[in-house]
Amino acid sequence: MQSPKFKFIRDELDAAFSASKLTEEWKKRVRYQIRKQLVFDPIEYRDYNDKLSSIVRAVRKQILGGIYEVRPAKRYLAEKSRGLCRQMTLVHPVDLLVLERLSRSVYFELKSKAPSKSAFFEPDDGKFIKGINQAEVKYGSFESWKRFQGAVFGFANENKYIVVTDVANFYDFINFQHLRNIVSSLADIRESLLDLLIYVLNKLTWTPDFMPLTQIGMPQIETSATRVLANAMLYEVDKVCEHSAVSNYARFMDDMDIGVETIADAKKIVRDVDLTLQSRQLRLNASKTRILTQKEAYTHFCIDENFHLARLERVIGAKKSSAAGNILLKTYEAWMARDEGPSPGKSSPFHHGNGSKIHKYILGLLYQTETRVPDDDLLWLIRNKPDMRSTAFRYLSYSNNIGTAAFEVLSLLSEGIFVDDASLVDLTGFLLHSRIPKTRKIKIKLQQAIQIIEYSGDLGLHCAIFLSIKFSDLGELQSVIQRHKERIANDYWLARAAAGAIPRFIHSKDSFSGFHDLISELQNEEAQNVARYLLDISEMGSIPQSLKLYLNAPNSSYPQNIYFPKVIILLAACKNAEWKKLLPNIHKTHVALRADPFFKDMGF
Structure with missing residues (x-):
């Protein structure tokens, strides 16, 4: 009322x-x-x-x-x-x-x-910005982030501290x-x-x-x-810095960089900013607050490395030549400064303040030129550097030895390396979008992974459902959903994920009615909506133009040029009796549907 x-x-x-x-x-x-x-x-x-x-x-x-x-x-x-x-x-x-x-x-x-x-x-x-993975930008628009970076790089030339x-x-x-x-x-x-x-x-x-x-x-x-x-919330901090004795100031969300001429000025502005924040029950991060000399700032911000990569990026442009890739790979190896093994050495710039940004930057350029770094380097990052894990998973999916890489990653899961939900989602994305060979050894490891993940919270179950859609037979797929029926019925995201499995069962005389009944028994409106959407696609006489454009568009940011949800929708379309007329060139457009053995077994 x-x-x-x-x-x-x-x-x-x-x-x-x-x-x-x-x-x-x-x-x-x-x-x-x-x-x-x-x-x-x-x-x-x-x-x-x-x-x-x-x-x-x-x-x-x-x-x-x-x-x-x-x-x-x-x-x-x-x-x-x-x-x-x-x-x-x-x-x-x-x-x-x-x-x-x-x-x-x-x-x-x-x-x-x-x-x-x-x-x-x-x-x-x-x-989405072409050529940019938004995950590499902390938050906000990419252009505003670039302007912030440019302003900060100028500080080291203008200020003593x-x-x-x-x-x-x-x-x-x-x-x-x-x-x-x-x-x-x-x-x-x-x-x-x-x-x-x-x-x-x-x-x-x-x-x-x-x-x-x-x-x-x-x-x-x-x-x-x-x-x-x-x-x-930080406008008051901006005002304090603008009216203080600082030469330069730049802020991107809560990351702040301030240029001053003396240690005394540095301490005063730190004090004033912290007191301003305290008035709003916030504080500066003591462990991350540093007063750097000009030389230290160059090292912290990896300014030389940034400028070097920016020059290479301009030279590369839209070209993906092997020569550019070789130059980048030599730069990468020099910056790794290896002592031994796949980890960056003690003198590597990747350990500096903004080292992880440089690491992501050069990896992005390397893979744009179709140049690979050793799989062991990426596996080391997945194991030891949570802030680099998502990036490493993404590039590992382009491995030339994807079967071995997948087996190693699945072994990390068994070891309990991943203590968060985001890592499970990154792992799932890696497995769904990589062309993994269908060997007995891999299949056993995948089923073991699904059994671990499905009991790792709601997001773990969400991942397990999608992994089962690609890698499990119909009985195993239905069993995962049946085991967690009550949890799925009461969860928006899980219910939609479960219903997304229905194209696997279309035209399966022995399994479709049982799975359809299972989705109905959830009594979840979102599950019904997803199931109905996919079933309609499998029965429609013509495909709307917007859907046709979506289905025919490649997803170039993924290793097989296709995003897994699109695979699910295409599977429903390919269960349509008129699919050859509706989507005549779909297997030429999306070669992975038959080249990936697990996609092929889904029903393509």
């Missing part, structure tokens, strides 16, 4: 959540951003695109009726180092739409009120009352929208064990919505 005053704020909500604004928000940002969340959807939320009008109507009805409720979010862990994990949040697409609309409604005003042009964060538009620092556990300690005060002081935003914003954020925060809400802790989501708000 709403209070009598709700009728007076309905017009404000109606204006902010108009059908046109919600539709634009989805098409321009949200539908791209949900694809960047950690777990992938079996049909890439294409059913949401198809029924967008009804979703928008439902959202408006809930908000304008005062009955909108945030759906349960999913928590997952991403290891930073030594078992310490960052807690991340998966958000239901509808809630992400609402949050993005609220964030976007204040973004331009917040940007116009920014006290410094040296704060370089800007939200990305959700779209550089302060390098960031905020300790920034997101975890953002106080929503402080956030509300800051946003309301900067933007002309109605109280009703602020109320809704804080309501959504509170519902997305982690409150375990029936503990009360604390109004502290910004949820970390792979989207720009919360980052726009978090960025405004």
Whole structure:
């Protein structure tokens, strides 16, 4: 029940959540951003695109009726180092739409009120940038990140000392009352929208064990919505630095670099920034706060290495010549400075402050030129460097000896190396997108991995379902879902993943009805939606042009030029009696469907 005053704020909500604004928000940002969340959807939320009008109507009805409720979010862990994990949040697409609309409604005003042009964060538009893996950018748009890097590199030439620092556990300690005060002081935003914003954020925060809400802790989501708000929390720091005796200042979210001329000036600005943060119940990260000399700054920021790679990148351009690859490989080996084995030696620049960025940079250029580093180097990173793990998995999938590489990675899983959810998802992505040989040894190892992963939390089960879709026979696949039927029935992401297996069973006389009944027994609307979408594709007489374009487009950022959810949709299409007429060139476009032995066994 709403209070009598709700009728007076309905017009404000109606204006902010108009059908046109919600539709634009989805098409321009949200539908791209949900694809960047950690777990992938079996049909890439294409059913949401198809029924967008009804979703928008439902959202408006809930908000304008005062009955909108945030759906349960999913928590997952991403290891930073030594078992310490960052807690991340998966958000239901509808809630992400609402949050993005609220964030976007204040973004331009917040940007116009920014006290410094040296704060370089800007939200990305959700779209993928050709040639850039967004995972390599900490957050925000790639262009704003590049401008930040360029500004910082200039400090070492201009200042005797550089302060390098960031905020300790920034997101975890953002106080929503402080956030509300800051946003309301900067933007002309109605109280009703602020109320809704804080309501959504509170519902997305982690409150375990029936503990009360604390109004502290910004949820970390792979989207720009919360980052726009978090960025405004540091405007006061920007103002302090702009009005202090500092020569240069640059900030990208909570990473700050400040150029000064004396040690005394460095200490003063560290003190003032920390006190400013304390007024908002935040603190600088003591372990990461450093005062560097000009020489130390050159080493910390890997400036020489950055400029060297930038020159090589310009020379390479769009060309992928073997000569360029050889130059890069020689540079890589020189920078590895190996003492022995696959690990970087003690003198390697990869150990410096920004060493991991340089490591990712050169690996990206190497693989653009189709040049490979030793598999053992990547396996060492997977085992020992959590911050490089995702990058190493991605490039290991291009191995010339993928069977051995896959076996080694699966052995790491058995050893218990992976203590977080994100690593399991990276491992799953590696296995799904690599062309792994079908040997008895590998098949046994894969089934053992599925048995381990399916009991490793909800995200582990999500991974196990997708691995089973590719690598298991129909009986094993159905058994995984049957064993966890109750968990799947009550979980948005698991239910959609389970229903994504249905193309494997189409036209299987002995198995289809049993699996279809299993999906029906879940009594989960999302599972029904995914199953219906895939079954419709297997029965339709003609394919809509937008779907045809999607199915025929290669995914060049993956080793076999195809993304696994597209494989699932194509499998449904190839179960259509008219598939040769509907998609006549599909096997020429996507050679992997028959070249990958496990894809072929799925039904291609």
